[in-house]
Amino acid sequence: MKYLIASLALIASPLAAQDFSEGSNAKSWNLYAEVPAKFDAEVVDVLCTLTGDCPDDCGAGKRQMGLVRSADGVLVLAMKNSQAAFTGAAVELAPFCGQTVTVDGLMLDDPELGANNVYLLQTIQVAGSDPIKANKWTKNWAAEHPDAKGKGPWFRRDPRVNDIIAQDGYLGLGLDVDQTFIDENF
Template sequence: MKHLIACLALIASPLAAQDFSEGSEARSWNLYAEVPAKFDAQVVDVLCTLTGDCPEDCGAGKRQLGLVRSADDVLVLPMKNSQPAFTGAAVELAPFCGQQVTVDGLMIDDPELGANNVYLLQTIKVADADKIKANQWTKVWAKTYPEAKGKGPWFRRDPRIKEIIATEGYLGLGLEVDQAFIADNF
């Protein structure tokens, strides 16, 4: 519980309003309240940071990853990578679990929206290595699900999504509700 309280205090901290735009090369997405943000951080398992439940290697790809910013120890929540879909931040950060990195992207921070330290990750750099683009999610997905190869959006071919639809329907309310909805609307 003490981890949770400490982390919530960090997320809500007035220090979060610092300007991290200097040196950023992030491309705008024209989103409301977006601000370029480049900073040094440690890649962390968010659940571990909040609760102390800390498996090896940040949960082996099964957990949300975060960034604890070096300048002020604020927990930043990366929600997406540089690809168009809102996916990929954890996949991009997983190889850097526990490491110090320099990230560049867009920060969305607007109290009226309830968005605090929401980050759109575009590049990652470790020590003296070249920076890399955060655009690997669809490649990783394709390697994980080679049987889903084909045309069209990935989510229409994803076996996990297809399994859920097969048992819960497109609306997530059950197959009978789906059948009635389709009959009434199509």
């Protein structure tokens, strides 16, 4: 419980409204409430930070990764990398778990939308090295699923997605409901 209370305080901190745009080279996505943000942060396993469930390997890339900003201790939720799909932040950040890095990207912060400290990661930089583009999720996915080659979006070929659709239908309500929907609408 103490982890949860401390973590909620980190996320809800009034210091979250600080301006971190200075020095940022982030490219705009033209999203409402986006602001360029470059800052130093420790890469953390979010589940570990929130609950205290902390495997040695930070979840082996299977958990959501976050950033505890050095300037104010706020937990920033890294939700995507620089690729078009909302994927990839965990893949990009996992190799740096426990390290302090400099990240550059876009912060979404709008309480009316329920978007607080949501981060779109574009580059990661370890002290003394050049920034690394955060764009390897698709390549990693392709390497993990060599039998899913083909044209079109990755999710149409992902065996995990296709298994769920085969079991529960496209709507997630069962194959019979899917068929009724298709018959009535197409």
